[in-house]
Amino acid sequence: MDRGTGGRVVSVTLERPPPTPPPLRARSGGILEWITTTDHKKIGLLYIGTTFLFFLAGGLMALLMRIELAEPGLQVLTKNAYNQLFTIHGTTMVFLFIAPMGLGLANYFVPLQIGAPDMAFPRLNALSYWLFLAGGATILLSFFASGGASAAGWTAYYPLSGPQGSPGPGVDLWIMGVLLASASSVMTAVNLMVTAFLLRAPGMTMWRLPLFVWNMIITSLMILVSFPPITAGLSLLFIDRHLGGHFFDPASGGSVVLYQHLFWWFGHPEVYIMILPFFGIVTDIIPVFSRKPVFGYLGFVFASLAIAGLSMSVWAHHMFTTGAVLNPFFSMMSFLIAVPTGIKFFNWIGTMWGGQIRFDTPMLWCLGFMLNFLLGGITGVMVASPPIDFAVHDTYFVVAHFHYVLAGGSLFGIFAGLYYWFPKMTGFRLSERTGKAVFVLVFVGFNLSFFGMHLLGLRGMQRRIADYPADVGWTWLNQIATLGTVIMGIGVVLFAWNVLEAFRGRRPAGDDPWEGYTLEWSTTSPPPEHNFTWLPPIRSERPLFDWRQRDKDMGAEEVRK
Amino acid sequence: MRTATKMFAFSAFFSLGVGTIYWLLSHERAGAVLLLFMFLAPLFIACYLLLRARRLRLPEDDAEGRPGEGAGVDIGRFHAASLWPFVTALGASLAVLGAVYGRWLALAGGTVMAAAVVGLMRESRG
Amino acid sequence: MRRWAAVGLVGLSACAPEGASSQGQDISDLYRVFVYVAIGVGAIVYGLILWSAIRYRRRSDALPKQTRANVPLEIVYTALPILIVLGLFVLTFRVERDVDRVASEPALVVNVSGFQWGWRFEYPESGISVVSTPSEYPTLVVPAGETVRINLSSNDVIHSFYVPDFLFKRDTVPGQPNRFDLLIPEPGRFRGACAEFCGVDHGEMNFWVDALPATEFDAWIEERAGAS
Ligand SMILES: [Cu+2]
Numbered sequence: 083m084d085r086g087t088g089g090r091v092v093s094v095t096l097e098r099p100p101p102t103p104p105p106l107r108a109r110s111g112g113i114l115e116w117i118t119t120t121d122h123k124k125i126g127l128l129y130i131g132t133t134f135l136f137f138l139a140g141g142l143m144a145l146l147m148r149i150e151l152a153e154p155g156l157q158v159l160t161k162n163a164y165n166q167l168f169t170i171h172g173t174t175m176v177f178l179f180i181a182p183m184g185l186g187l188a189n190y191f192v193p194l195q196i197g198a199p200d201m202a203f204p205r206l207n208a209l210s211y212w213l214f215l216a217g218g219a220t221i222l223l224s225f226f227a228s229g230g231a232s233a234a235g236w237t238a239y240y241p242l243s244g245p246q247g248s249p250g251p252g253v254d255l256w257i258m259g260v261l262l263a264s265a266s267s268v269m270t271a272v273n274l275m276v277t278a279f280l281l282r283a284p285g286m287t288m289w290r291l292p293l294f295v296w297n298m299i300i301t302s303l304m305i306l307v308s309f310p311p312i313t314a315g316l317s318l319l320f321i322d323r324h325l326g327g328h329f330f331d332p333a334s335g336g337s338v339v340l341y342q343h344l345f346w347w348f349g350h351p352e353v354y355i356m357i358l359p360f361f362g363i364v365t366d367i368i369p370v371f372s373r374k375p376v377f378g379y380l381g382f383v384f385a386s387l388a389i390a391g392l393s394m395s396v397w398a399h400h401m402f403t404t405g406a407v408l409n410p411f412f413s414m415m416s417f418l419i420a421v422p423t424g425i426k427f428f429n430w431i432g433t434m435w436g437g438q439i440r441f442d443t444p445m446l447w448c449l450g451f452m453l454n455f456l457l458g459g460i461t462g463v464m465v466a467s468p469p470i471d472f473a474v475h476d477t478y479f480v481v482a483h484f485h486y487v488l489a490g491g492s493l494f495g496i497f498a499g500l501y502y503w504f505p506k507m508t509g510f511r512l513s514e515r516t517g518k519a520v521f522v523l524v525f526v527g528f529n530l531s532f533f534g535m536h537l538l539g540l541r542g543m544q545r546r547i548a549d550y551p552a553d554v555g556w557t558w559l560n561q562i563a564t565l566g567t568v569i570m571g572i573g574v575v576l577f578a579w580n581v582l583e584a585f586r587g588r589r590p591a592g593d594d595p596w597e598g599y600t601l602e603w604s605t606t607s608p609p610p611e612h613n614f615t616w617l618p619p620i621r622s623e624r625p626l627f628d629w630r631q632r633d634k635d636m637g638a639e640e641v642r643k
Numbered sequence: 644m645r646t647a648t649k650m651f652a653f654s655a656f657f658s659l660g661v662g663t664i665y666w667l668l669s670h671e672r673a674g675a676v677l678l679l680f681m682f683l684a685p686l687f688i689a690c691y692l693l694l695r696a697r698r699l700r701l702p703e704d705d706a707e708g709r710p711g712e713g714a715g716v717d718i719g720r721f722h723a724a725s726l727w728p729f730v731t732a733l734g735a736s737l738a739v740l741g742a743v744y745g746r747w748l749a750l751a752g753g754t755v756m757a758a759a760v761v762g763l764m765r766e767s768r769g
Numbered sequence: 770m771r772r773w774a775a776v777g778l779v780g781l782s783a784c785a786p787e788g789a790s791s792q793g794q795d796i797s798d799l800y801r802v803f804v805y806v807a808i809g810v811g812a813i814v815y816g817l818i819l820w821s822a823i824r825y826r827r828r829s830d831a832l833p834k835q836t837r838a839n840v841p842l843e844i845v846y847t848a849l850p851i852l853i854v855l856g857l858f859v860l861t862f863r864v865e866r867d868v869d870r871v872a873s874e875p876a877l878v879v880n881v882s883g884f885q886w887g888w889r890f891e892y893p894e895s896g897i898s899v900v901s902t903p904s905e906y907p908t909l910v911v912p913a914g915e916t917v918r919i920n921l922s923s924n925d926v927i928h929s930f931y932v933p934d935f936l937f938k939r940d941t942v943p944g945q946p947n948r949f950d951l952l953i954p955e956p957g958r959f960r961g962a963c964a965e966f967c968g969v970d971h972g973e974m975n976f977w978v979d980a981l982p983a984t985e986f987d988a989w990i991e992e993r994a995g996a997s
């Protein structure tokens with residue numbers, strides 16, 4: 083397979099591993115190399131590193147808020163500072179951590195999993211990353227703007243985000259940051275789709291794609307249809323703020339509810355944009371550690387497609403209490419989304435059933451993912467019922483629900499992916515013992531943080547308040563939540579240590595530490611430029627498993643002779 | 644590519660169905676228009692794939708394909724390194740900051756971006 | 770197993786507050802059904818996950834049976850959830866219809882408007898107006914046992930009229946008036962708050978709802994109407 087590479091030609095010899103490892107092209111690791119890189123692996127690493135830093139920033143904001151909420155009264159923050167913190171915390175976790183972490187991991191592993199030398203449009207890929215970084219920097223640095231960062235909530239509802247509601251430049255910087263980040267996401271989505279459709283290795287038919295790749299295709303589809311309306315909506319918001327527009331201003335014939343439609347048209351699919359990549363990762367990991375193929379491959383793909391379709395038609399379940407939308411329609415569609423999501427659980431259970439499950443760190447995170455996400459899914463069905471939503475909307479019940487989905491689900495999926503692929507990306511092995519300690523801390527801390535919030539919500543504690551009365555019985559639940567957040571924070575710090583220690587310890591990981599199934603494990607760790615010098619024949623969704631079995635069968639035959 | 648075509652066609656007609664039901668039940672315009680566009684956009688891609696890529700027979704889609712088939716097919720250029728994406732993003736971020744902090748910044752950003760796009764194009768040709 | 774399930778049921782139903790309004794009671798009943806279904810489904814799925822994690826942990830290097838799919842089973846686990854959610858939808862639909870029903874002739878109409886950061890309760894029939902003051906949360910006084918129409922509006926940003934004990938909230942949306950009916954069977958005093966984030970003092974937009982016996986309510990109206 084000869085592929086023109088800007089003058090140079092990568093030639094790939096096939097069928098048998100080469101006797102010597104391929105020479106890594108030695109180049110200076112200077113900053114210019116990172117700025118000019120178009121290598122999907124380097125861009126992937128940049129994404130993963132940057133999003134992780136944003137995660138630390140967003141986590142720090144959460145910690146500050148939890149410390150403030152540990153006691154009634156205002157101790158460490160002003161109300162305004164608190165409002166800025168939850169606005170930017172939400173924005174950071176959604177736009178700058180979870181979604182782009184999925185895209186970053188996809189950047190690194192989609193080409194590897196399909197046997198491609200790079201992404202289809204490497205320079206566009208680099209542009210995506212730099213736009214994302216610019217967007218993130220704009221949002222986070224807006225804390226230093228005059229008047230501080232946006233304090234209108236990550237949803238930036240009009241009129242609160244309008245010229246009277248939020249006069250300072252905070253909201254403007256927020257709009258611009260989100261616009262940059264969403265432009266970046268759209269570009270990456272196009273890039274991923276074209277890559278997955280056109281750069282697959284021969285024999286890698288669509289129905290042999292690893293499920294992570296399938297879910298990234300479907301995630302990209304959702305990005306393509308959901309981001310343009312938010313881009314339009316935020317542009318209209320900017321026009322209303324500064325250029326005399328009245329799109330959302332009811333006094334001049336605009337509609338406040340229109341903003342919510344545009345926002346949630348994007349906002350709900352975004353939830354699935356943030357979870358599907360990690361469904362994919364978990365579904366790649368569980369079979370490997372259960373030593374079985376995934377149970378119900380086709381069902382899984384169709385379930386993902388159904389989620390994508392349905393998730394575009396449930397947006398107004400965030401607007402049940404506005405009295406302005408057709409509640410039963412959105413309620414029914416939201417209930418239906420539980421069905422394909424449930425199918426995935428049965429895929430995972432069916433895969434583990436009868437297997438030989440090894441609980442190394444990646445699999446532990448997958449188990450945590452399933453346990454947490456299940457509760458988030460169940461409460462999701464509850465809040466999809468408008469009367470129940472009348473009770474719990476905008477209370478801590480909803481906060482608990484979506485943190486079980488996004489932190490208990492996506493974050494655990496991210497950790498699963500990082501522990502699974504760290505040896506591939508760096509060539510080094512993480513300490514399993516430290517990894518397990520990180521898991522225990524984060525799992526316990528997470529559940530302490532968020533389980534009690536269901537009760538807080540049922541007892542009437544509304545979201546987005548810096549202070550609460552002392553006589554309503556919310557204090558002890560808030561204290562437990564704060565304690566949980568601190569434990570989670572310790573877990574994250576220990577994770578950072580885990581990574582640093584692996585770089586210092588330099589224990590070689592080998593090419594295939596987990597006996598993986600997919601093509602990324604057939605190349606070196608880390609993979610060379612343009613990824614492969616050898617590929618096994620691809621006859622199923624687990625080419626490497628087939629290849630190992632063939633070796634074993636041949637070995638057995640020789641023994642019999 | 645038939646799977647891709649089907650996927651886009653599915654999204655298009657799913658939205659058409661949902662959009663029709665939604666409009667009939669609610670007569671609410673914002674959502675109906677959004678769903679209409681979610682019908683048209685994937686439909687456009689599906690039609691393009693149907694017309695353009697029907698004859699495209701990729702070795703990727705050959706279930707018996709072996710690694711090595713398709714060798715020598717020019718699938719495009721992979722630029723090893725380029726500074727222009729970085730510069731483009733720099734220009735773009737200056738331009739949007741200009742929308743907040745003043746026209747001069749937008750002008751500077753626009754200029755940088757234009758220069759970077761020219762750079763990208765020259766690189767592609769060279 | 771059964772004992773634990775019973776403990777769980779009691780615990781969870783305890784955290785479903787009883788609705789203090791008749792609409793809230795409907796919602797509370799619906800919530801309880803959802804909790805029971807959730808416990809049933811959760812018990813099965815959690816049980817399956819934990820069972821397979823424990824039972825099938827690695828014990829040998831033997832390659833397990835490579836099962837790829839089981840179509841009848843997949844049909845079952847697709848169809849059953851569809852039936853469950855259809856059932857839940859029917860219940861939801863009926864309860865929402867009851868909760869949103871507005872009487873043609875309510876006993877009392879109150880116009881409630883939210884503003885940054887307080888509430889104004891106006892009684893158009895008697896000309897009474899109650900407004901937040903910097904030192905005190907306002908009280909919405911209504912008769913117990915009678916249907917009260919609440920009209921919601923706002924002139925600045927979106928707020929949300931929320932009384933936890935009624936298990937109910939509805940947004941006050943600028944340019945889009947909302948309304949709902951409230952029937953509080955027993956007299957009582959309930960805490961209310963703004964649920965939609967509306968700026969710096971969002972957390973301070975509290976109020977009280979006093980449901981008075983009919984005679985006391987009439988006396989209150991007389992007193993206030995005379996005062997103004
Ligand atoms: Cu949603």
Ligand SMILES: [Cu+2]
Nearest residue numbers: 928963967974
């Ligand atoms: Cu308010």
